[in-house]
Amino acid sequence: MGVEDRELVRRVLAGHTDDFRVFVDRYQPSIYRFTRALLRNREDAYDVTQEVFLAAFANLSSYASSRAAFSTWLFTIAHNRCINLLKRQRPALLDERAEVEDVAPRDALDNEELAQQLDRALDALPLEQRSAFVLAEIEELPYSEIARIERTTVGTVKSRIHRAKQRLRSLLEPVVKELT
């Protein structure tokens, strides 16, 4: 992992601004994937990821390593920024579920198309389920950290992930059964 986050924070705060690059290289893929999943838009995700790191840099002195891991802090900023952006852009869509197209007939589906279908099913999940699912299944964060990021309980996180998986399964199980 190289230099520890805590040590890096200390160095950046001491004026070694270039050391912030290590944080950027270390965490920008995860933050980008997370914001893209929440916003369902590459351009917005690109912008919000930049804003997340800028906000982290600007408020680095307020980060307390004893309270949370640096990655948790970044994900929390990203989560809040995404929700604020979604509220600003399209408040009605916060609870909206994107339409999932009807699953194509068996011979039209190959693995790639099925993956796209899963992507669309993921996009169609409610925001809080999508967020919990991405953090748990794609970023592989522990439930306790997800609960901290989403400011909720571990039980709620587990329930959201369970419902997200159930919904993905219900949307795609018939197709996969046909394929196998």
Place this chain on the structure above:
Amino acid sequence: MTDDFYNRWLAQRRQELPPSTLPDEIMKRVGELEQHRQATRWLRLIQRVEHSRVSRWAVCGGALVVGSLPFLFLAYVARFVNF
């Protein structure tokens, strides 16, 4: 959904990378922010003094001490001068 297919899809999602320009773009904006911060450092110091009663007392006390130095010097020198 088969576990095999699901796991492959997850692995594919985990490998998704942002555009390669993103880290440079972030660092460019971080550099700009740092420059702006340095340019406004004095302004922020003044604002901090304005917002804190203790700081205001400290600054005024310091100014009083510095301002009184010439008079203290004159008072000291005056002891050696016969009028």
